[in-house]
Amino acid sequence: xxxxxxxxxxxxxxxxxxxxxxxxxxxxxxxxxxxxxxxxxxxxxxxxxxxxxxxxxxxxxxxxxxxxxxxxxxxxxxxxxxxxxxxxxxxxxxxxxxxxxxxxxxxxxxxxxxxxxxxxxxxxxxxxxxxxxxxxxxxxxxxxxx
Amino acid sequence: xxxxxxxxxxxxxxxxxxxxxxxxxxxxxxxxxxxxxxxxxxxxxxxxxxxxxxxxxxxxxxxxxxxxxxxxxxxxxxxxxxxxxxxxxxxxxxxxxxxxxxxxxxxxxxxxxxxxxxxxxxxxxxxxxxxxxxxxxxxxxxxxxx
DNA sequence: CACAAAGTGGGGAAAAGTGGGGAGAGTGAG
DNA sequence: CTCACTCTCCCCACTTTTCCCCACTTTGTG
Numbered sequence: 001x002x003x004x005x006x007x008x009x010x011x012x013x014x015x016x017x018x019x020x021x022x023x024x025x026x027x028x029x030x031x032x033x034x035x036x037x038x039x040x041x042x043x044x045x046x047x048x049x050x051x052x053x054x055x056x057x058x059x060x061x062x063x064x065x066x067x068x069x070x071x072x073x074x075x076x077x078x079x080x081x082x083x084x085x086x087x088x089x090x091x092x093x094x095x096x097x098x099x100x101x102x103x104x105x106x107x108x109x110x111x112x113x114x115x116x117x118x119x120x121x122x123x124x125x126x127x128x129x130x131x132x133x134x135x136x137x138x139x140x141x142x143x144x145x146x
Numbered sequence: 147x148x149x150x151x152x153x154x155x156x157x158x159x160x161x162x163x164x165x166x167x168x169x170x171x172x173x174x175x176x177x178x179x180x181x182x183x184x185x186x187x188x189x190x191x192x193x194x195x196x197x198x199x200x201x202x203x204x205x206x207x208x209x210x211x212x213x214x215x216x217x218x219x220x221x222x223x224x225x226x227x228x229x230x231x232x233x234x235x236x237x238x239x240x241x242x243x244x245x246x247x248x249x250x251x252x253x254x255x256x257x258x259x260x261x262x263x264x265x266x267x268x269x270x271x272x273x274x275x276x277x278x279x280x281x282x283x284x285x286x287x288x289x290x291x292x
Numbered sequence: 293c294a295c296a297a298a299g300t301g302g303g304g305a306a307a308a309g310t311g312g313g314g315a316g317a318g319t320g321a322g
Numbered sequence: 323c324t325c326a327c328t329c330t331c332c333c334c335a336c337t338t339t340t341c342c343c344c345a346c347t348t349t350g351t352g
Binding site: 067077 | 147148149150151182183187193196197200213217251252253254255256258268269271276277279280282283286287
Binding site: 155157158165 | 307
């Protein structure tokens with residue numbers, strides 16, 4: 001389970017340290033890919049495995065081909081150096097708008113990486129908004145397929 | 147597992163370097179052929195073997211005959227030079243519209259090679275489209291044979 | 293306060309990618 | 323048959339990127 005928010009720096013080589021608390025839960029086979037709202041997402045192997053049912057072959061339908069290309073094309077296996085850092089590719093940094101600092105956030109089953117601006121927007125929700133959003137989600141759960 | 151997108155140049159001899167990460171997963175017997183949407187596809191031996199289910203015989207439907215001819219007729223075994231490059235034949239380059247640069251994309255079980263324009267079109271999906279496609283595929287999986 | 297663990301920064305060797313020369317086989321024209 | 327030409331490999335040289343290693347700073351803990 002990944003919890004908490006960490007502010008780490010990204011150096012000129014694109015390296016960013018993954019918090020030790022997270023790292024010790026990430027075996028090899030961990031994958032980083034693009035996520036919704038312009039963040040990057042880190043999938044532990046057991047989470048990523050669910051995405052892998054998607055395979056290409058001569059009989060794969062067009063929609064699945066498209067999705068597979070986007071998903072896997074944007075992903076990379078995480079490789080930690082001796083200091084516990086991973087390298088964000090130029091493409092990933094550009095997608096997430098990350099330059100000097102990154103916010104690394106544990107979101108239960110996976111980890112997200114945000115730029116300053118993006119994470120600020122998430123965090124600036126007032127208690128009232130928070131309550132409203134919580135209610136919305138509760139509502140949808142009661143009546144799915146809306 | 148093949149992941150990530152790489153932009154490599156294709157020289158005047160039609161040579162293109164396969165990313166080292168991919169190359170080390172490609173034993174001899176790897177095959178390159180034409181793929182859907184105008185890309186080229188690189189099949190590791192075990193993936194290619196699955197395509198061999200497609201055979202010609204007196205009862206093969208016309209569509210399958212056509213597909214088989216295209217796939218196998220266009221295929222070639224990959225041969226790497228000392229620098230880790232393969233040569234794309236003039237025919238393959240023309241089919242894929244590849245001139246100066248090529249995008250080499252890992253798509254889980256196989257590798258695709260795209261021209262600038264083609265790959266840009268795949269990647270330019272908005273987050274909303276991405277979500278929609280993801281939902282469609284999930285839907286189809288839940289209720290196969292539609 | 294001292295020690296250990298975590299995070300940050302940079303130099304340099306090694307690996308990956310790029311471009312081109314040239315030998316040898318195959319092809320076609322004179 | 324010979325010559326010129328093309329195409330395919332194989333080899334070498336250069337540039338760029340990656341990654342491995344070391345050192346320092348900061349944070350946390352007993």
